[in-house]
Structure formats: structure tokens, C-alpha cells
Amino acid sequence: MSETATQTPHGAGAPVHDLSGLELTMLLVDDDRPFLNRLARAFEQRGFTITSAENVGEGLAAVASAPPAFAVVDMRLGTGNGLEIIEALRRRRPDARIVILTGYGNIATAVTAVKLGAVDYLAKPADADEIIGALLRKGDAPAEPPANPMSADRVRWEHIQRVYEMCERNVSETARRLSMHRRTLQRILAKRAPR
The missing domain is CATH 1.10.10.60 (Homeodomain-like)
Structure with a gap:
């Protein structure tokens, strides 16, 4: 699970992530359908098998039927909360790597998400390479500063x-x-x- 600095067709200068030897199953949960579809296409182009869900119920059903190796979960899902999906996935598959996405970032929620088992917490809109970087980051490796931080x-x-x-x-x-x-x-x- 390493990154190389070579160029990639996914974007000028974007890192290529070494995904060899990994189980590339991923659950994407977001109630913004256009964003969800864009992410799904981007991850499929990188070799992932995607299961998409638009709400907590669909996300929990996907976890129950086939817990994935990776998950990208929106924090706020209509009337539900993505933290429920993190908890369920952690129970079914403790080794799963999970990233939380949100348009409403705050430190308390980030801490809760990480305590429940998320490996990182990214502000929307995050792109596929940024998400993969977070999913593959090892233990205490510091996160890269965002290329375009919020003003x-x-x-x-x-x-x-x-x-x-x-x-x-x-x-x-x-x-x-x-x-x-x-x-x-x-x-x-x-x-x-x-x-």
C-alpha cells in the first residue's frame, strides 16, 4: 500500500496509488445522487467494485449483505447519520477502511467518526484520488494539507x-x-x- 509519484491519466500530476493485492470492494453512501454517481464512476475506473447507497437504510443493507473492504460515507444523510453505517461496518468487518465525507465539517464530529473507526474525515467535494490517499494512509502518517482548503x-x-x-x-x-x-x-x- 504505497504511493508513487508517477503521473496518472486521472489528473495532471495526481498520484498513482498502488492497489495491487487489495480487495477492491467499496461502499459509497451519499444522498447527493450526481456526486455519488461521479464518485462511483471514478472508483470503477480505478478498478473498484462499487455498491452505492443513498440513505442509511440502503447503506446498512449493503453492509449486512456483503461488507466491503472500503467505504466512503457522507456524514449527513437526509434524516439519518453516516455514523450508523460506520458502526455497522466495523461490527461486520473490523478491517474495513472508512472515510467520512461532509459539507458540514466540525472537530467534534470528526473525533466521533474517527473513534468509531473512520480512518479520515474529508470535506466535500473530495475527489477520488484524495479519498484513496486517505483510505490507504498508514497509521500515524500525517495527512497531506488540502490543495484547495476552504476559505x-x-x-x-x-x-x-x-x-x-x-x-x-x-x-x-x-x-x-x-x-x-x-x-x-x-x-x-x-x-x-x-x-
């Missing part, structure tokens, strides 16, 4: 969105918890996400 404005916006969702989309309660004026919050929520 400070994007991090702020993600945090506000996460709190807003936690408050069940109640603007007044969200504003109170963020110590922010309600009208200011409404203006932020009406804008598109910064890059």
Missing part, C-alpha cells in the same frame, strides 16, 4: 449552516445561539455559499 468565509458559512440545521432551520434560535442579530443571519442565509 475563512466558507468555513464561517458552513458553521452557520450547521447550527441552522441543528436548530431545525429556526432563524431566531440560530441567531440566539450564534449571538447574531436575526436580520444579519437572514441576509447570510439568503446568499450563496462563498467559495
Whole structure:
């Protein structure tokens, strides 16, 4: 399980991952169908056999029927949580390598995901090479810094969105918890996400 610095057809300058000798079964769970389909195609091109799921129920059923060697699971799945799938996969296949993806990153959730058995936690959108790098990273090897990290404005916006969702989309309660004026919050929520 090593990386070489040679070029790959998947992107200019992207690393080639040595997948020889590995069982290339992968479960992808994400409720964003276009993103899920793009990831599935990218991993299939790299030799993986993919099982896709769009919600917690489908993910748990896939784990129960054929636990994969690798899994990429979205943290927030409609009314469910990807952590349930991590727990189920860990029980069925302790050696599985799991990466959590999310558009709503926060340290507490990352710590929980890793404690439950995820090997890494990546912000969406992550590409296939970045995900494979995380899945194959050995023990204490430091993670590579992201090539395109979120801007400070994007991090702020993600945090506000996460709190807003936690408050069940109640603007007044969200504003109170963020110590922010309600009208200011409404203006932020009406804008598109910064890059």
C-alpha cells in the first residue's frame, strides 16, 4: 500500500496509488445522487467494485449483505447519520477502511467518526484520488494539507449552516445561539455559499 509519484491519466500530476493485492470492494453512501454517481464512476475506473447507497437504510443493507473492504460515507444523510453505517461496518468487518465525507465539517464530529473507526474525515467535494490517499494512509502518517482548503468565509458559512440545521432551520434560535442579530443571519442565509 504505497504511493508513487508517477503521473496518472486521472489528473495532471495526481498520484498513482498502488492497489495491487487489495480487495477492491467499496461502499459509497451519499444522498447527493450526481456526486455519488461521479464518485462511483471514478472508483470503477480505478478498478473498484462499487455498491452505492443513498440513505442509511440502503447503506446498512449493503453492509449486512456483503461488507466491503472500503467505504466512503457522507456524514449527513437526509434524516439519518453516516455514523450508523460506520458502526455497522466495523461490527461486520473490523478491517474495513472508512472515510467520512461532509459539507458540514466540525472537530467534534470528526473525533466521533474517527473513534468509531473512520480512518479520515474529508470535506466535500473530495475527489477520488484524495479519498484513496486517505483510505490507504498508514497509521500515524500525517495527512497531506488540502490543495484547495476552504476559505475563512466558507468555513464561517458552513458553521452557520450547521447550527441552522441543528436548530431545525429556526432563524431566531440560530441567531440566539450564534449571538447574531436575526436580520444579519437572514441576509447570510439568503446568499450563496462563498467559495
